[in-house]
Every structure is written in C-alpha cells, then in structure tokens.
Amino acid sequence: MASKTYTDHEMIIQLQNSEEEVMWRIFDTYWESLFLTSFNIVKNRSSAEDIVQETLITIWDKRLELAIQHSLKAYLFSVVRYASYKEWRRIFIEKGETIDQLEIAVSESLIDNLIYKDLRAQINKVVESLPIRCKEVYILSREKQLSHKEISQLMNISTKTVENQLTKALRILRKSLANVPLATVLFQFLK
Numbered sequence: 001m002a003s004k005t006y007t008d009h010e011m012i013i014q015l016q017n018s019e020e021e022v023m024w025r026i027f028d029t030y031w032e033s034l035f036l037t038s039f040n041i042v043k044n045r046s047s048a049e050d051i052v053q054e055t056l057i058t059i060w061d062k063r064l065e066l067a068i069q070h071s072l073k074a075y076l077f078s079v080v081r082y083a084s085y086k087e088w089r090r091i092f093i094e095k096g097e098t099i100d101q102l103e104i105a106v107s108e109s110l111i112d113n114l115i116y117k118d119l120r121a122q123i124n125k126v127v128e129s130l131p132i133r134c135k136e137v138y139i140l141s142r143e144k145q146l147s148h149k150e151i152s153q154l155m156n157i158s159t160k161t162v163e164n165q166l167t168k169a170l171r172i173l174r175k176s177l178a179n180v181p182l183a184t185v186l187f188q189f190l191k
Contacts, residue, residue: 005147008072015063023060030073031056034080041084042091051083073145126176130169133157137165 006014006025014022031052038048055076059066068075127138136155140146141162148166152159 005145005150007144007146012066012068012072015059015066018063023056026059026072026076027056030076034076037077038080038084041081042088044091047087047091048084051080051087055079055083122176123173126173127169130172134165134169134172137162138169141166 006022011022011026015026034052034055035048038051039045042048042051058079059076066075127135130138133155137151140151140154141148146154148159148162151157151162155162
C-alpha cells in the first residue's frame with residue numbers, strides 16, 4: 001500500500017502541531033534536492049550535508065515561530081541557498097582569495113541565476129500556451145506536486161489520461177526549449 005502524499009500546507013500544519021513524523025516526510029521529500037542545491041553552491045559534500053541538516057534542525061526547533069505562508073518547499077530552498085552562499089563566501093575568504101576574485105565569482109553566480117530566471121520565464125510562457133487540460137495536469141503535477149492518482153481524482157479523469165497529458169506537456173516543453181542555450185540544465189525538472 002502506497003503511503004499518503006502530503007501537501008506543503010499539510011506538512012506546515014503538522015510542523016506547527018509538533019508532529020515529529022512530519023520531519024521524516026520533509027527529509028524524505030526534500031533532502032536530495034536540498035543537498036544538490038547546496039552542493040552546487042559550496043562544492044563541498046560535507047558542507048552541503050551540514051547545511052541541509054542544520055536547516056532541517058532549525059525548522060524543527062523554530063516550528064512554532066515559523067511564518068510560512070505558502071510553500072514549504074520554496075522556504076526550505078531559500079534557507080538552504082542563503083546558508084550555502086554564506087558558507088561559500090566563508091570558504092572563499094578562508095582560502096585567502098581576494099575581494100576581486102570574490103566579486104568575479106559572485107558575478108558569475110549572478111549571471112547563472114539570471115540565465116536560470118530567463119529559462120524559467122520561458123518555461124512558464126510555454127506552460128501558459130499548453131492546451132487547458134494539459135496545462136492543468138502539468139501545474140498540478142509539477143507545481144502543486146500532486147500524485148497522478150490525486151490529479152485524476154481532483155479532475156475526475158483516469159490516471160492514464162493524467163499520464164498522457166503530462167507526457168504531452170513535457171514533450172511540448174522539451175521541443176520548445178530544444179534550441180534554448182542551457183535548457184538541458186532544467187530538463188531534470190521536466191522529467
């Protein structure tokens with residue numbers, strides 16, 4: 001029997017109610033992608049693991065004070081990115097790098113971020129142009145993170161139809177972004 005999938009909102013409520021098992025759900029759901037986000041910034045496995053671990057511990061310790069309004073996922077990624085950049089700067093300075101080298105590295109990081117934002121905007125534009133049902137399925141799957149079964153129940157369609165619509169959406173996205181530089185970086189999000 002498959003375990004129940006919880007929404008961000010449900011997990012936030014469970015956190016605020018001090019339900020310890022929610023931390024395992026958050027860990028299982030987000031650990032790998034949070035680690036990869038941190039590792040891509042600090043380029044150090046141990047530091048990235050520590051950052052994610054500290055973030056999750058802090059979330060639990062401050063669960064009653066947290067003011068997460070919308071997305072637990074977005075909140076977690078923001079905290080991890082901030083802590084990772086802070087650690088990256090500390091490592092950079094500890095290595096004896098100059099301020100000029102730090103500014104160059106930060107500029108490159110900002111350029112990468114701008115490229116990502118531009119690519120994300122292009123993806124959003126393509127998603128907006130999808131046929132209505134296809135767009136709804138894509139948004140529920142990728143942005144709301146609902147399972148195929150949840151989407152089929154919500155939209156009153158078969159899970160096979162959900163799969164077909166999602167496959168169609170991803171095919172259109174891949175085709176639309178095929179000639180966009182660095183689009184392959186985001187294809188991991190389109191699987």
